[in-house]
Amino acid sequence: MSNPSILILAGDGIGPEVMDEVKKIITWFGAKRDLAFDVSEDLVGGAAYDAHGTPLTDATMDKAQNVDAVLLGAVGGPKYDVLDFSVKPERGLLRLRKEMDLFANLRPAQCFDALADFSSLKKDVVAGLDIMIVRELTSGIYFGEPRGIIVENNERVGINTQRYTESEIERVARSAFELAKRRGNKVCSMEKANVMESGILWREVVQKIHDEEYPEVELSHMYADAGAMQLCRWPKQFDVIVTDNLFGDLLSDAAAMLTGSLGMLPSASLGAPMANGRPKAMYEPVHGSAPDIAGEGKANPIACILSFSMALRYSFDLGAEADRLEAAVEKVLADGVRTADLLGPEDGTPVSTSEMGDKIIAALDASL
Numbered sequence: 001m002s003n004p005s006i007l008i009l010a011g012d013g014i015g016p017e018v019m020d021e022v023k024k025i026i027t028w029f030g031a032k033r034d035l036a037f038d039v040s041e042d043l044v045g046g047a048a049y050d051a052h053g054t055p056l057t058d059a060t061m062d063k064a065q066n067v068d069a070v071l072l073g074a075v076g077g078p079k080y081d082v083l084d085f086s087v088k089p090e091r092g093l094l095r096l097r098k099e100m101d102l103f104a105n106l107r108p109a110q111c112f113d114a115l116a117d118f119s120s121l122k123k124d125v126v127a128g129l130d131i132m133i134v135r136e137l138t139s140g141i142y143f144g145e146p147r148g149i150i151v152e153n154n155e156r157v158g159i160n161t162q163r164y165t166e167s168e169i170e171r172v173a174r175s176a177f178e179l180a181k182r183r184g185n186k187v188c189s190m191e192k193a194n195v196m197e198s199g200i201l202w203r204e205v206v207q208k209i210h211d212e213e214y215p216e217v218e219l220s221h222m223y224a225d226a227g228a229m230q231l232c233r234w235p236k237q238f239d240v241i242v243t244d245n246l247f248g249d250l251l252s253d254a255a256a257m258l259t260g261s262l263g264m265l266p267s268a269s270l271g272a273p274m275a276n277g278r279p280k281a282m283y284e285p286v287h288g289s290a291p292d293i294a295g296e297g298k299a300n301p302i303a304c305i306l307s308f309s310m311a312l313r314y315s316f317d318l319g320a321e322a323d324r325l326e327a328a329v330e331k332v333l334a335d336g337v338r339t340a341d342l343l344g345p346e347d348g349t350p351v352s353t354s355e356m357g358d359k360i361i362a363a364l365d366a367s368l
């Protein structure tokens with residue numbers, strides 16, 4: 001059987017810098033764990049625009065459709081702000097998500113003990129936190145029709161439409177239940193069934209999928225506004241949260257910030273299973289291209305490294321190796337190794353992007 005395939009799209013700004021550290025880790029897994037991956041690389045975002053006049057060529061799109069996992073760095077930068085909307089770097093990313101039909105966006109909020117002081121919440125509220133938000137990514141109010149700004153009775157009216165079909169809810173609910181089975185076996189579904197019909201349908205369909213296919217998983221329902229409060233009050237009550245595109249956008253950002261720096265946050269976007277049983281998948285850090293620090297070796301590579309760890313777990317079924325990589329990150333943080341984003345002004349000397357990668361490799365070596 002051929003090796004699992006990975007397409008690396010490092011992108012712009014700090015994207016290539018943080019991705020270099022992931023490449024070292026992929027090489028480590030090949031050399032030390034006998035896990036070989038077929039890795040190819042291509043351009044996305046501003047880098048692709050500079051080379052080809054488009055943020056994603058058809059050839060790159062084709063490659064992305066035919067690999068087991070895409071790893072993306074970040075796209076964008078001030079240089080491209082003047083471009084027409086149709087060729088902006090972000091369009092490359094949106095095209096990947098849309099054409100690969102990546103409907104389930106997984107955003108973990110995990111608090112490493114060594115960084116618990118970094119949260120804006122009290123240490124005992126966040127220490128040991130490990131929750132996963134599953135956000136529906138390809139439908140809902142960001143895509144629903146009708147939309148637009150019209151004129152009615154001599155004034156302008158802004159319109160967006162929340163719209164979900166049963167099958168769209170069913171597939172993201174299944175993703176959440178499948179995930180919960182591999183974690184704490186609990187799903188909390190969030191909507192606003194008290195004021196939105198789409199919320200009523202959401203609740204009914206999630207309950208039906210639970211009762212018919214996943215009765216062994218604990219399911220609860222919560223209004224999304226109450227959910228936001230509970231996330232700040234006592235986030236450890238949750239395991240997997242499943243919610244729609246709009247609420248997921250807000251709740252996942254809020255949950256992520258419980259855990260500290262943007263440089264620590266990975267994500268996965270998953271679609272339907274391919275012929276080999278693996279889901280269509282793209283893994284990327286939550287952060288952008290950070291033009292303010294690009295090229296200075298200051299970027300924290302951990303978000304990108306943890307995104308690769310999610311690929312090990314969700315695309316390649318290598319949960320034990322993902323645990324190994326996450327434990328190596330935890331060890332390095334516990335040893336006090338910090339990039340600049342994880343340090344206060346009085347907190348000592350930061351390591352560079354590549355030094356952080358090397359420390360994680362050393363911790364991986366020590367794990368053998």
Ligand code: NAD
Nearest residue numbers: 074075076077262263287288289290291292293299300341
């Ligand atoms: P950003 O995430 O790039 O940066 C926000 C702040 O966080 C900056 O101060 C930056 O230095 C810091 N930061 C981000 N990642 C870091 C890391 N790994 N290590 C240390 N510090 C880090 O967001 P922005 O400044 O709003 O956007 C910059 C560009 O990135 C824009 O062009 C935007 O469109 C694009 N963007 C791309 C993505 C993506 O590719 N998925 C996401 C968000 C923004």
